[in-house]
Amino acid sequence: MSLNKKSVDDISVAGKRVLCRCDFNVPLKEGKITDENRLVAALPTIKKLIADGGKVILCSHLGKPKGEPKPELSLAPVAARLTELLGQEVKFAADPEVVGPNAKAAVEAMKDGEVILLENTRYRIEETKNGEAFSKELASLCDVFVNDAFGTAHRAHCSNVGVAELAETAVVGYLMQKEIDFLGNAVENPVRPFVAILGGAKVADKLNVISNLLEKCDTLIIGGGMAYTFLKAQGYEIGNSLVDDSKIDYCKEMIAKAEKLGKKLLLPVDSVTVAAFPNPIDAEIEVETYPVENMPADKEGCDIGPKTAEMYADAVKSAKTVVWNGPMGVFENPVLAKGTIAVAKALAETDATTIIGGGDSAAAVNQLGFGDKMSHISTGGGASLEFLEGKELPGVAAANDR
Numbered sequence: 001m002s003l004n005k006k007s008v009d010d011i012s013v014a015g016k017r018v019l020c021r022c023d024f025n026v027p028l029k030e031g032k033i034t035d036e037n038r039l040v041a042a043l044p045t046i047k048k049l050i051a052d053g054g055k056v057i058l059c060s061h062l063g064k065p066k067g068e069p070k071p072e073l074s075l076a077p078v079a080a081r082l083t084e085l086l087g088q089e090v091k092f093a094a095d096p097e098v099v100g101p102n103a104k105a106a107v108e109a110m111k112d113g114e115v116i117l118l119e120n121t122r123y124r125i126e127e128t129k130n131g132e133a134f135s136k137e138l139a140s141l142c143d144v145f146v147n148d149a150f151g152t153a154h155r156a157h158c159s160n161v162g163v164a165e166l167a168e169t170a171v172v173g174y175l176m177q178k179e180i181d182f183l184g185n186a187v188e189n190p191v192r193p194f195v196a197i198l199g200g201a202k203v204a205d206k207l208n209v210i211s212n213l214l215e216k217c218d219t220l221i222i223g224g225g226m227a228y229t230f231l232k233a234q235g236y237e238i239g240n241s242l243v244d245d246s247k248i249d250y251c252k253e254m255i256a257k258a259e260k261l262g263k264k265l266l267l268p269v270d271s272v273t274v275a276a277f278p279n280p281i282d283a284e285i286e287v288e289t290y291p292v293e294n295m296p297a298d299k300e301g302c303d304i305g306p307k308t309a310e311m312y313a314d315a316v317k318s319a320k321t322v323v324w325n326g327p328m329g330v331f332e333n334p335v336l337a338k339g340t341i342a343v344a345k346a347l348a349e350t351d352a353t354t355i356i357g358g359g360d361s362a363a364a365v366n367q368l369g370f371g372d373k374m375s376h377i378s379t380g381g382g383a384s385l386e387f388l389e390g391k392e393l394p395g396v397a398a399a400n401d402r
């Protein structure tokens with residue numbers, strides 16, 4: 001897939017109607033936005049389009065209304081907050097059909113530099129099926145389409161792919177450009193040594209990521225719950241640790257693949273264990289650390305041990321590019337967060353380009369206070385994983401090439 005996409009810097013939008021797909025999928029509680037990071041992150045592209053004199057029509061999905069208008073999932077509160085953040089009115093085009101008579105009239109009345117927000121695109125049943133009718137309606141509203149929603153880039157929906165294919169000009173916004181620059185190029189053209197770190201719960205969730213990264217990286221580090229299937233494949237006792245017995249052969253294949261390709265595959269040498277998984281997850285709990293050769297059969301491994309943490313931190317020190325997806329242990333519990341903290345700290349201290357693939361790893365890094373030390377924290381969990389799998393992202397592919 002070409003990653004050399006036209007961006008908002010390559011086009012002129014003066015006097016044109018610009019439909020900008022944003023990711024305004026923010027958490028709401030009783031109509032109030034509880035985390036506005038996604039709104040703040042969208043501002044640079046919106047400001048650029050305003051400054052260039054475009055008629056800026058914003059759209060996004062919010063939650064899962066499953067194809068029908070649900071008042072509690074209306075984007076109205078987003079329009080109100082965006083008005084404050086931009087210091088200029090963002091008119092809300094309330095319309096149960098999203099592109100119905102109200103929205104069309106609102107667009108018709110727009111002057112250059114004005115901004116409106118359409119209703120939740122998932123009020124329309126066609127949206128998630130990339131249906132032609134809704135894609136055409138969206139395309140009829142605009143002269144130029146800008147996609148700045150990385151979180152949905154791995155899905156082909158009307159508001160990111162269907163409309164892009166119909167619009168005369170389709171480009172990416174600044175947020176999307178940053179994701180392509182960091183995640184896409186880190187994997188396709190990394191500055192070496194390139195160290196990839198994978199953790200999280202299950203091997204099965206990341207089969208393609210493990211295989212693809214082994215080909216692209218110099219060192220692959222495995223931690224978290226997924227490490228135990230690898231340890232079992234190596235013949236170790238893993239007690240009651242998380243395991244996927246159907247993937248043991250796969251892990252053996254990956255170990256052989258690393259050897260064949262001459263890549264380093266680092267696996268834990270010690271584990272922090274518990275007698276039973278904490279319930280609730282952050283409950284006070286006793287832990288014991290064992291080398292992987294001596295793990296008792298009645299224990300459960302819930303974090304990498306201190307020797308492993310040191311080995312992983314050392315591997316990060318010599319890297320020039322590091323990509324990390326998935327925590328090293330049950331980081332939600334303070335006594336089982338040490339491995340994840342050690343890796344986060346190693347990333348924070350290196351001069352290498354450090355990239356965090358969204359989801360839980362992004363939450364862990366931010367929660368532990370290392371967020372501002374990373375080169376890039378992806379805004380899309382699923383989309384960032386598909387980049388790491390080497391897959392083509394429909395939302396990226398649909399934008400015009402340079």
Ligand code: ATP
Pocket residue numbers: 199200201202205223224225226242301302303325326327328329330331332357358359360361362381382
């Ligand atoms: P996302 O897929 O959203 O990007 P992620 O890839 O960062 O998230 P997941 O695969 O969802 O991570 O796994 C994260 C979960 O794995 C955490 O809730 C953590 O508690 C759990 N986890 C990590 N290590 C272990 C372990 N040894 N045993 C059981 N659970 C674990």
